[in-house]
Amino acid sequence: MFDFIIIGAAQAGLAMGYYLKKAGYNFLILDKEEEIGSSWLNRWDSLKLFTPTEFNHLPGMDFPAKKGHYPSKTEVANYFKIYAEKFEFPLRLNTLVTSVKKDKSIFFIETEQQQIQAKNVIIATGPFHIPYTPPFYKKLSPTIVQIHSNYYKNPEQLQKGNTLVVGAGDSGFQILDEISALGQQTYFSGATNVKVLPQEFLGKTLWWWFSKTGFLNFSKDSWIGKKINKSRQPIIGTDVKEILSRRNVEAVGKTIDAEEQIIYTEKKELTDISNIIWATGYRPNFSWIEGLELTKEGYPKHKRGISNTKGLYFIGLPWLHTRGSATLGGIKNDAKYLIDFIEN
Numbered sequence: 566m567f568d569f570i571i572i573g574a575a576q577a578g579l580a581m582g583y584y585l586k587k588a589g590y591n592f593l594i595l596d597k598e599e600e601i602g603s604s605w606l607n608r609w610d611s612l613k614l615f616t617p618t619e620f621n622h623l624p625g626m627d628f629p630a631k632k633g634h635y636p637s638k639t640e641v642a643n644y645f646k647i648y649a650e651k652f653e654f655p656l657r658l659n660t661l662v663t664s665v666k667k668d669k670s671i672f673f674i675e676t677e678q679q680q681i682q683a684k685n686v687i688i689a690t691g692p693f694h695i696p697y698t699p700p701f702y703k704k705l706s707p708t709i710v711q712i713h714s715n716y717y718k719n720p721e722q723l724q725k726g727n728t729l730v731v732g733a734g735d736s737g738f739q740i741l742d743e744i745s746a747l748g749q750q751t752y753f754s755g756a757t758n759v760k761v762l763p764q765e766f767l768g769k770t771l772w773w774w775f776s777k778t779g780f781l782n783f784s785k786d787s788w789i790g791k792k793i794n795k796s797r798q799p800i801i802g803t804d805v806k807e808i809l810s811r812r813n814v815e816a817v818g819k820t821i822d823a824e825e826q827i828i829y830t831e832k833k834e835l836t837d838i839s840n841i842i843w844a845t846g847y848r849p850n851f852s853w854i855e856g857l858e859l860t861k862e863g864y865p866k867h868k869r870g871i872s873n874t875k876g877l878y879f880i881g882l883p884w885l886h887t888r889g890s891a892t893l894g895g896i897k898n899d900a901k902y903l904i905d906f907i908e909n
Contacts, residue, residue: 566682567593570674572662573689575604576623577881579645580896581687582654583624584904593683594654595676597661601649602642604691610719611743612638615735615764615801616892620772623648624897633770641893666855667874685876687903688865692883692891694850698843699820705841706825714844720744726839727752729828731820733759737844738803744842745814752838754820754830756797757809764802771801781889794884870903878903 569585571578574596585592598604605612613635614621621628621636626648630636636644649656664675665686674681696713705711710724714736720743730741733755745751764771775781783789809816818831828835849863858866858873865872869886870879879885880899889895 566671566684567591568683569593569685569687570595570672570681570683571687571689572596572665572674573691573881574598574601574649574656574658575645575689575691575881576893576896577691577900578687578689579648579654580623580900581689581880581903582649583652584900586652586654587625588904588908592655593681594656595660595662595674595681596656596658599659600642600646601656601658602645604693605638605641605645607715608638609714609717609736609740609743610638612739614641614893616772616894617764617770619894620770620776621893622897623893624900626651628893635764662853664853664855665877667876670876672876685878685907687878687880688851688854689879689881691881692849693847695848696843697846697848699845701823702841702843704825705823705828709826709838710840712840712842714740714842715847717842720747723840727837728840728842729754729817729820729835729838730842730844731755732842732844732846733757734798734844734846735800735803737842738800738805738808740842740844741814742803742808745808745811748813750813750815750837752830752835753809753814753816754818755816757805757816759797759805760799761803761805762799762801781892781895782887784887785884793888869906870899871906878907 568590569592571581571594574594578594582594618628618630618634619632628644660676662674662676666673672683672686696715698713702711712722727750728744729752730737731754737755741753762771785794817833820830822829826836828838851857851865860866865879867879883891885899890899
């Protein structure tokens with residue numbers, strides 16, 4: 566029997582592995598993917614982190630790149646692989662966990678291959694579980710190529726013709742930038758009055774300013790943290806105004822409905838769409854954890870990663886404790902808090 570099972574081998578799971586190994590626990594990290602870093606490698610090809618090197622360090626090993634560099638997804642995945650190798654974490658890949666349940670003081674972790682028993686379980690599966698697409702996507706003609714941003718890699722996936730990008734988050738605007746740069750007519754569906762923050766300001770990176778002002782450290786339970794959490798998240802490092810001003814880009818407002826070849830938006834009916842990119846986010850899925858108490862948004866009820874079930878912990882969730890909880894470099898603070906709680 567293991568002292569701990571960690572489910573998820575990205576930044577959150579690896580950071581917890583570092584502290585558990587340092588403390589001498591018998592543990593195992595499980596991940597459904599074939600290799601370390603797949604959660605990053607599976608994203609679009611041109612993806613780069615918003616955070617520069619100096620804000621991407623996991624505990625015990627700095628990110629291997631020069632200061633001020635914004636790493637690609639491949640660099641992040643390679644960092645994870647080197648990190649796992651350096652600390653010789655016990656890993657079991659290609660292992661999908663289908664259920665977790667507790668009986669008395671023991672957790673039973675069911676995988677597609679076997680049952681594993683442990684005294685404690687740490688869930689580090691992140692927030693990106695089920696890609697969400699508006700239900701009316703099913704009403705569209707099969708001749709229109711539809712791709713959720715989770716599966717988008719590059720413009721080569723698209724067929725010839727006009728493209729609609731739906732979603733006003735970072736991924737939506739980054740993909741809109743990439744596709745529209747090719748010159749083809751591109752429509753954008755989503756809010757255009759978004760707040761945009763530059764990656765650098767007055768010779769310093771945005772994240773330097775965040776760290777100096779304490780922006781990343783406000784607790785989600787503080788009044789400032791609550792205000793930040795409820796507000797629309799800013800777009801970082803993408804020149805939204807320039808993109809929307811391109812002659813081949815047209816903003817059409819919210820997408821309302823669809824029928825065969827017609828897409829109904831707030832501003833017009835689109836009848837000339839060949840491709841749609843749905844950058845419409847994700848829905849959490851923790852249904853495989855038996856007896857778990859969830860919030861109305863579908864996330865586990867917890868206090869700084871400590872659930873209502875003794876021995877069951879969470880790490881890597883958005884706003885687990887602060888805004889910084891969702892960043893590569895911020896995960897170590899949550900991991901350190903959990904190991905201190907476990908040890909005491």
